[in-house]
Amino acid sequence: MKKFNIATSCVPSMHYMVDISGKIKKIRKLIDVGEYFTINKARQFGKTTARYALKSELKDEYIVLNISFEGQGEKSFQDEESFSKSIFTMFADSVSFNDENLEKEFIELSKDVSNFKELSRKVTKFVKKNNKKIILLIDEVDKSSNNQLFLSFLGLLRDKYIGRNNGEDATFWSVVLFGVHDIKNLKVKVRPGEIEMLNSPWNVAVDFKVDMTFNPKEISTMLIDFEKDYKTGMDIEKISNLIYYYTSGYPYLVSKLPFLIHEELDDDFTEEGMKKAVKSLLKEKNTLFDDLIKNFENNKDLYRVIKSILLEGNKIGYNISNPILGMAEMYGIIKANNESVKIHNIIFEKYIYDYMISKRETSKGRETASVTRSEYIKENGDLDMTKVLDRFQDFMYREYRKEDEKFLEKNGRLIFLAWIKPIINGIGFYDVESETRDNKKMD
Numbered sequence: 100m101k102k103f104n105i106a107t108s109c110v111p112s113m114h115y116m117v118d119i120s121g122k123i124k125k126i127r128k129l130i131d132v133g134e135y136f137t138i139n140k141a142r143q144f145g146k147t148t149a150r151y152a153l154k155s156e157l158k159d160e161y162i163v164l165n166i167s168f169e170g171q172g173e174k175s176f177q178d179e180e181s182f183s184k185s186i187f188t189m190f191a192d193s194v195s196f197n198d199e200n201l202e203k204e205f206i207e208l209s210k211d212v213s214n215f216k217e218l219s220r221k222v223t224k225f226v227k228k229n230n231k232k233i234i235l236l237i238d239e240v241d242k243s244s245n246n247q248l249f250l251s252f253l254g255l256l257r258d259k260y261i262g263r264n265n266g267e268d269a270t271f272w273s274v275v276l277f278g279v280h281d282i283k284n285l286k287v288k289v290r291p292g293e294i295e296m297l298n299s300p301w302n303v304a305v306d307f308k309v310d311m312t313f314n315p316k317e318i319s320t321m322l323i324d325f326e327k328d329y330k331t332g333m334d335i336e337k338i339s340n341l342i343y344y345y346t347s348g349y350p351y352l353v354s355k356l357p358f359l360i361h362e363e364l365d366d367d368f369t370e371e372g373m374k375k376a377v378k379s380l381l382k383e384k385n386t387l388f389d390d391l392i393k394n395f396e397n398n399k400d401l402y403r404v405i406k407s408i409l410l411e412g413n414k415i416g417y418n419i420s421n422p423i424l425g426m427a428e429m430y431g432i433i434k435a436n437n438e439s440v441k442i443h444n445i446i447f448e449k450y451i452y453d454y455m456i457s458k459r460e461t462s463k464g465r466e467t468a469s470v471t472r473s474e475y476i477k478e479n480g481d482l483d484m485t486k487v488l489d490r491f492q493d494f495m496y497r498e499y500r501k502e503d504e505k506f507l508e509k510n511g512r513l514i515f516l517a518w519i520k521p522i523i524n525g526i527g528f529y530d531v532e533s534e535t536r537d538n539k540k541m542d
Contacts, residue, residue, distance in 0.1 A: 101326060101481045103349065103358035109146040117313050117353065118320035119145070123152050125309045128156065130234060135260055137276040140311055141431025142390050143351035144419045146277045150236055153275070160200070161272070165193045167238035168249070180303040182248045183218040184209045215255050222259070222270045232272035240278040253300035260303050276301070279429060312348030315339040322368075325357065333368035341373045349431065351387055355380060357496075372450070381450055388450055394430050395454070401426060405433075405442070409451060410512050414439050449533065456517045465490035470521045482522070491518055 104114035112320045126149070129136055140146050154163045166189040175185035185208035197200040208221050226233055235256075240249075262268030319339040326333060346352035359376040360368055367375070379450075395402040400423050407413040417435045424440060427433040432447065433440045442448045475483050475490075495514070499507065516529075523529050 101324070103325075103354050103361060105355050105358050108151050109145075109354075109395045110151075115321050115325045115354075115357070116148070117317050117350070119152060119317075119526065121317075122309055122311065123149065125157050126153060126275075127156055127307065129307075130275070131163075133272050133303045134305045135256070135274045137278070137281060137301065138307055138311075139276075139278055139281045141279060141429065143387050143433060145311055145350035147238065148350075150238055150275075150277055152308065153236065157234055158197075158469070160231070161234045162194075162229060163234045163236065164190050164271075165236045165238075166190065169239040176246050176248050179215050179218075179248065179251075180213040182252065183212045183215060184198050186218065187212065187221070208495050214460045215251060217257060219255055222271070224538065226269040226271070235274045236277070240276045241280050250300045257300055257303050259302070276304075281429065286481075312351050313343070313350060314348060315343045316354055316511065318342050318348070321353075325361075329361075329366060331366045331368050337370075338368050338373070341370060345373070345377055345445045347434070349444050349446075352380075352446055377446060377449070380446065381453065390430070391432065391447065391450065392454060394426075394432070398423075398426070401432075405451060405456065408433070408440065409442060409448065410455065412512070416440075445530070451522075452513075452516055452531070455513055456520055459513060459517050470518060472522050472524075487519060488520065493517060494518060520535065 101113060101115050104110075104116065109116040122207070123308075126138075130153075138149065154165050157163050165450065171185065171189075175181055187205050191202045191209070194205070204225075208225065210345035212221060224507055256274055259268050259270035260274075263270050283330055315336075316339070319335050322333065322335045322339060326335060335352060342353055342356055345356065356373065356376045357368075359379050360366060362374050364372050364375055383422055395405070404415065404423050404427065408415055415424070417424075417440050419428055423434065426442075431443055434443045442451065475487050477483050495507075498516070519529070
């Protein structure tokens with residue numbers, strides 16, 4: 100029986116997963132015409148799944164070398180000889196399971212290469228002797244993006260690409276780099292201690308414009324597959340739209356919510372079940388949320404901009420040449436919203452709200468000390484919202500009457516959320532409506 104996968108790359112025969120064949124076909128079009136490009140997306144955005152799906156799609160027509168710099172020790176980066184040998188060793192490892200002859204050929208190539216010039220010649224000879232075109236997929240390029248040898252290797256690939264297009268060299272037909280950071284914007288240092296060259300080592304790469312998020316129709320393909328096995332009776336269209344509503348198609352979150360409903364909530368694929376899954380997710384400690392908060396803690400300007408968007412209602416224009424906005428988009432925190440930017444998805448919004456509330460609690464503590472949940476719950480279990488607002492108005496007058504209007508506009512939303520959180524926590528669910536998320540007044 101298949102399962103929802105939230106840990107590693109998804110495999111169609113093993114996992115309930117979104118049908119990404121449409122995206123793979125779009126990526127293949129770039130490869131078929133011999134483009135070099137980078138797929139740089141945030142953590143857990145489906146890059147590894149896409150890489151293996153690409154390999155499967157291409158393997159019959161091309162020789163696909165699928166390598167990763169994950170786990171490559173320092174020895175591989177000691178000098179040009181060590182690096183060049185390790186490249187051919189990685190090539191050998193990538194084909195070892197399916198082609199022993201090709202594996203042996205790469206092992207032989209690794210034995211007598213001592214510098215990049217010899218590496219280049221051997222690549223040329225290998226490409227010329229094979230009838231099939233060679234595709235190179237490189238994962239985890241971030242792991243080596245600050246290493247001079249790796250950057251020089253990218254420069255070598257760039258120069259060979261230019262030579263190929265001018266009929267003066269033979270090289271990989273297409274090279275695809277996978278990582279979080281856009282390697283195309285890196286600069287190459289000539290020697291240690293020098294500033295940098297004007298040319299990026301990857302300035303031959305074309306822009307990658309394939310949308311890697313999932314829309315409701317794509318999400319439904321995963322639920323249809325699941326429903327064939329479990330027959331829960333869910334309204335697939337409704338649940339697909341709900342998943343998209345909370346996740347905006349962020350791949351990890353798209354799989355995570357149905358995983359939680361299936362594993363923890365007895366297949367309660369309803370609107371109420373979806374809210375419970377979101378609540379459960381927001382209480383988790385996982386690598387995606389850890390990275391999100393780490394980015395805030397490591398960059399105060401990033402935190403300030405996200406706070407400005409989320410809590411202060413400021414509308415910030417979409418300009419990814421702005422380094423802070425470019426970083427926020429690269430990490431998957433924001434996305435374009437017409438001419439402005441917005442937080443990528445509601446789950447991120449809620450998690451960031453909770454994070455900011457927690458920071459306020461540990462520094463101020465004024466709001467939460469004022470609230471007792473039982474006072475605001477009616478006998479039938481409903482929230483007495485009239486009393487909530489009346490008491491909050493009294494609280495604001497008592498605690499913040501000396502503050503000016505500018506302070507209240509800037510902090511009011513966070514003060515209210517911090518104040519009401521103890522009432523809702525554990526038994527309720529809140530969702531900031533889209534009109535408010537789109538920077539209108541919370542009142």
